[in-house]
Amino acid sequence: MKDQTKKRIEHVDILTMDQQNSCYQDGEIRISGDTIEYVGPRPGSPETRRPDGPAKEQQAADTAADRAEGDDTEVLDGRGMLALPGFVNAHCHVSMTLFRGYADNLSLWEWLSKRIWPLEDQLQPDDAYWLSLLGAAEMISAGVTTFSDMYLFMSETARAVSDCGMRAVLGRGLSGPDQDTERRHREVEDLYGWQKDPRGRIHMTIAPHAVYTCAPDYLKTCRQLAEKYQVGIHIHLCETEKEVADCVREYGKTPVKLLHDVGLLELPVTAAHCVHLTHEDMDLLDAHQVKVVHCPSSNMKLASGFAPVDDFLDRGMTVALGTDGAASNNNLSIWKEMSLASLIAKGHSGDAKALPAQKAMEMATIQGAKALMLEKEIGSLEPGKKADIQLIDFKKPHYFPREDPVVHLVYSGDSADVNTVMIDGQMVMKDRNLTTIDLDKVYREVERIAHRML
Numbered sequence: 257m258k259d260q261t262k263k264r265i266e267h268v269d270i271l272t273m274d275q276q277n278s279c280y281q282d283g284e285i286r287i288s289g290d291t292i293e294y295v296g297p298r299p300g301s302p303e304t305r306r307p308d309g310p311a312k313e314q315q316a317a318d319t320a321a322d323r324a325e326g327d328d329t330e331v332l333d334g335r336g337m338l339a340l341p342g343f344v345n346a347h348c349h350v351s352m353t354l355f356r357g358y359a360d361n362l363s364l365w366e367w368l369s370k371r372i373w374p375l376e377d378q379l380q381p382d383d384a385y386w387l388s389l390l391g392a393a394e395m396i397s398a399g400v401t402t403f404s405d406m407y408l409f410m411s412e413t414a415r416a417v418s419d420c421g422m423r424a425v426l427g428r429g430l431s432g433p434d435q436d437t438e439r440r441h442r443e444v445e446d447l448y449g450w451q452k453d454p455r456g457r458i459h460m461t462i463a464p465h466a467v468y469t470c471a472p473d474y475l476k477t478c479r480q481l482a483e484k485y486q487v488g489i490h491i492h493l494c495e496t497e498k499e500v501a502d503c504v505r506e507y508g509k510t511p512v513k514l515l516h517d518v519g520l521l522e523l524p525v526t527a528a529h530c531v532h533l534t535h536e537d538m539d540l541l542d543a544h545q546v547k548v549v550h551c552p553s554s555n556m557k558l559a560s561g562f563a564p565v566d567d568f569l570d571r572g573m574t575v576a577l578g579t580d581g582a583a584s585n586n587n588l589s590i591w592k593e594m595s596l597a598s599l600i601a602k603g604h605s606g607d608a609k610a611l612p613a614q615k616a617m618e619m620a621t622i623q624g625a626k627a628l629m630l631e632k633e634i635g636s637l638e639p640g641k642k643a644d645i646q647l648i649d650f651k652k653p654h655y656f657p658r659e660d661p662v663v664h665l666v667y668s669g670d671s672a673d674v675n676t677v678m679i680d681g682q683m684v685m686k687d688r689n690l691t692t693i694d695l696d697k698v699y700r701e702v703e704r705i706a707h708r709m710l
């Protein structure tokens with residue numbers, strides 16, 4: 257039976273990230289089961305800044321009538337808090353939490369070939385469960401409610417996601433063809449089983465790793481897989497100069513043109529990085545509505561370069577934010593990515609108007625939802641959407657004096673300000689305490705894995 261438990265967050269400032277960019281002071285959010293029922297002024301509230309919608313008196317009257325029913329609603333006092341949509345981490349490799357701090361000061365190719373790939377061969381399925389839970393704990397603590405992942409043992413990541421209550425879009429990382437291709441495809445089939453979970457929090461993508469690990473014919477196979485399962489594609493694209501130069505040398509075309517020519521761009525594609533592009537590449541990505549995931553920390557740390565984010569935004573393309581794995585970041589905080597995205601765009605272009613805070617916040621929320629094709633469910637606080645909400649402790653020195661809350665959040669905010677997190681209406685962190693993850697147990701298991709492998 258569908259959970260209809262009711263919750264109400266009262267006296268809370270709200271940043272909805274809806275199309276009108278509605279904000280409320282001393283507002284109220286009502287939740288029924290997994291769904292937001294109402295976002296707006298609180299009955300008797302003197303102040304609202306909502307630009308449209310029904311008159312606030314009518315809304316307030318509806319609220320009062322509802323309240324009079326004498327319900328058993330769980331009430332949260334939101335005084336001093338700011339509610340905003342849970343963040344979307346649109347490109348991650350969550351089990352790579354194992355390699356956090358393990359391989360610094362290397363370029364992408366050295367990092368992968370010398371340090372990461374040899375160790376990944378020793379990973380066991382059960383390891384991925386605990387490493388995923390570690391990453392999930394870190395993300396929930398930082399207000400991330402949905403993430404998109406590409407890696408090994410994704411059914412174990414799906415199990416961790418299911419257990420901790422997060423929302424995720426998961427893709428078994430694919431490369432080849434080689435002797436392991438069939439096994440990987442069986443893992444895709446297993447992962448598809450998780451997508452049928454009736455709670456609907458787990459989605460699947462087909463995730464060819466990159467053009468340098470997938471032969472052109474195999475990319476066509478990936479296209480067929482995506483068509484078979486009726487899902488989109490998640491891929492690394494044009495991350496480094498070397499990737500582009502090798503592709504041009506081997507196939508006589510850029511990675512974007514290669515994806516186009518094998519027909520992959522006909523499907524919904526979410527492409528991570530997109531750092532090194534020609535004008536023709538940009539036109540192709542734009543024309544095929546490819547969603548870009550910008551990963552500024554990873555691009556800086558691996559010295560991959562500066563993605564032309566402002567150009568994507570000028571074209572009206574969907575641009576989300578991703579942390580990439582913890583081995584190349586080294587954390588899973590979208591707060592840092594928001595701030596860096598804006599600062600790097602300004603510093604690199606010499607234009608102080610580049611990528612303002614509002615855009616960065618959109619990339620972390622509604623644009624992230626669009627990149628994962630989940631914008632009907634998440635990404636903003638609106639009636640009918642899933643109750644994926646973070647409450648920020650807004651009574652901190654770095655949030656005063658009270659100016660534009662978005663500017664404060666993007667440039668002054670920090671993961672540690674996230675006080676309470678709800679996903680699908682379920683409280684997964686309350687007053688900074690995780691409710692679905694036994695952190696001490698996760699730490700013990702992760703230390704055991706690290707001791708064995710590193």
Ligand SMILES: [Zn+2]
Nearest residue numbers: 492528580581
């Ligand atoms: Zn990546």
